[in-house]
Amino acid sequence: xxxxxxxxxxxxxxxxxxxxxxxxxxxxxxxxxxxxxxxxxxxxxxxxxxxxxxxxxxxxxxxxxxxxxxxxxxxxxxxxxxxxxxxxxxxxxxxxxxxxxxxxxxxxxxxxxxxxxxxxxxxxxxxxxxxxxxxxxxxxxxxxxxxxxxxxxxxxxxxxxxxxxxxxxxxxxxxxx
Amino acid sequence: xxxxxxxxxxxxxxxxxxxxxxxxxxxxxxxxxxxxxxxxxxxxxxxxxxxxxxxxxxxxxxxxxxxxxxxxxxxxxxxxxxxxxxxxxxxxxxxxxxxxxxxxxxxxxxxxxxxxxxxxxxxxxxxxxxxxxxxxxxxxxxxxxxxxxxxxxxxxxxxxxxxxxxxxxxxxxxxxxxxxxxxxxxxxxxxxxxxxxxxxxxxxxx
Numbered sequence: 298x299x300x301x302x303x304x305x306x307x308x309x310x311x312x313x314x315x316x317x318x319x320x321x322x323x324x325x326x327x328x329x330x331x332x333x334x335x336x337x338x339x340x341x342x343x344x345x346x347x348x349x350x351x352x353x354x355x356x357x358x359x360x361x362x363x364x365x366x367x368x369x370x371x372x373x374x375x376x377x378x379x380x381x382x383x384x385x386x387x388x389x390x391x392x393x394x395x396x397x398x399x400x401x402x403x404x405x406x407x408x409x410x411x412x413x414x415x416x417x418x419x420x421x422x423x424x425x426x427x428x429x430x431x432x433x434x435x436x437x438x439x440x441x442x443x444x445x446x447x448x449x450x451x452x453x454x455x456x457x458x459x460x461x462x463x464x465x466x467x468x469x470x471x472x473x474x
Numbered sequence: 475x476x477x478x479x480x481x482x483x484x485x486x487x488x489x490x491x492x493x494x495x496x497x498x499x500x501x502x503x504x505x506x507x508x509x510x511x512x513x514x515x516x517x518x519x520x521x522x523x524x525x526x527x528x529x530x531x532x533x534x535x536x537x538x539x540x541x542x543x544x545x546x547x548x549x550x551x552x553x554x555x556x557x558x559x560x561x562x563x564x565x566x567x568x569x570x571x572x573x574x575x576x577x578x579x580x581x582x583x584x585x586x587x588x589x590x591x592x593x594x595x596x597x598x599x600x601x602x603x604x605x606x607x608x609x610x611x612x613x614x615x616x617x618x619x620x621x622x623x624x625x626x627x628x629x630x631x632x633x634x635x636x637x638x639x640x641x642x643x644x645x646x647x648x649x650x651x652x653x654x655x656x657x658x659x660x661x662x663x664x665x666x667x668x669x670x671x672x673x674x675x676x677x678x679x680x
Contacts, residue, residue: 330544333530333577340568340575393530395568449538 326373329386331393339394346391346431347399349406351384354428362414370414380409383427404432410442422448503647506656507608507631513663515557519670525619526563528573529555534581543582550655551578554662560675574619578662583610606635606642613661617674626668628661 353359359378362370374381387405391397411426424446431439511517531551533543548566555576556564568575613628632653633642641647648656669675 327542328545330532330539330541330548331530332539333532333579336530336568337577340573393567395570395573 326370326379326382328373329382329389331390335390336394339390339396342394342396344403345396345398345401347401347404348384348388348391348397349404349432351380351387351407351409351427353378353380353409353412357409357412359409359412362412379412380407383407383409383425402433406430406432411444420448422446502650503635503641504650504653505633505635505642505645506648506653507633507642507645508656508660509628509630509664512660513667515559515663518558518560518663518667521560521670521675524560524562525574525675526565526570527555527561527576527617528565528568529576529578531566531578531580534579536583537581540582547580547654547658550658551580551662554659555666558663558666560666560670572620574617577614577616577618578665579614580658580661581612581614583612606633608633611657611661613665615662615665615669617669619674624669624672624674626665626672628664628668630657630661632657 359380360371362379371377373379374383374385384407387407388397407430408428409426410428411424414423415421424444426442426444428440428442430437529552531544531548533540533547535543552564552566555561555578561574561576609632611630611632613630614625615628616623616625632650633645634650635641635647
């Protein structure tokens with residue numbers, strides 16, 4: 298292989314790798330999967346919870362996050378928002394642990410306070426924050442803002458960014474104890 | 475096709491190496507290196523009084539939760555536990571106040587940097603310099619019943635050969651999806667057989 302051909306092959310490979318690493322398409326947030334550690338904590342709780350509304354604070358991106366170039370991650374909730382995604386994640390966690398009761402007088406609601414993702418060439422990171430409020434018969438009995446952060450080594454396995462969200466219900470369980 | 479693409483995006487050394495190398499047209503083969511003996515469902519121990527169980531599953535990549543892969547493999551994991559016939563009912567959610575819980579964690583332990591480097595090298599030579607890399611899959615199964623907990627571990631690997639590389643001795647090439655499924659079934663069944671051998675499912679275990 299002469300120098301010119303070698304250079305072209307290398308250039309093509311690098312261009313294709315860069316294209317692939319960038320994702321080349323809009324990506325929906327992966328379907329939320331309850332974490333085993335969260336279920337372990339939740340099944341020890343004596344009460345069941347209902348889940349109310351989850352919204353986003355003013356100025357917090359709730360429908361799509363932009364990464365490198367024109368790539369974006371869309372909110373994966375049933376309503377197409379990230380706050381909806383967090384709502385669905387909390388319901389999923391409670392259902393898995395048999396601690397969800399839509400008729401419970403204890404109602405958990407939330408407000409998305411931070412939502413950011415960064416996907417660099419060698420490292421990606423995500424930060425999610427939310428204020429959780431627990432109320433009984435309309436009276437607030439618990440409120441706390443939690444923030445979770447996750448980093449991963451490259452965009453090849455960006456799917457593991459989701460632990461940032463997984464951490465939130467875990468933090469919530471610990472905070473409530 | 476979508477499943478295969480998601481697997482490539484979600485799993486592993488084999489994926490990283492394959493993606494990089496195959497951009498230049500190299501041939502890729504996957505090989506499942508399974509624990510011995512290779513078990514079928516009807517070779518598993520018979521539990522005299524099977525109980526209902528809640529199965530909690532998570533897939534990890536190098537120790538970190540991988541939600542996408544967990545979602546892709548959950549049904550297969552539930553199926554493997556069901557086909558073991560060691561439980562009277564298998565559920566993905568807790569459905570009683572004193573459940574029997576089987577936690578299954580499968581960790582794909584991979585050297586991503588080495589994979590990308592070797593895949594890149596293979597790609598640059600258009601496959602003439604073949605590469606062979608390994609994903610180790612470590613399954614940890616923990617069974618909790620009546621406040622007592624027993625644990626077992628199963629191990630397997632998927633070997634990925636890219637370009638002109640000979641097959642590993644004694645292994646046949648399989649579709650990547652099939653390799654993952656074989657690994658999942660075997661590490662779970664070996665773990666369940668170990669747990670049964672320790673008496674985790676016996677009457678004396680409350």
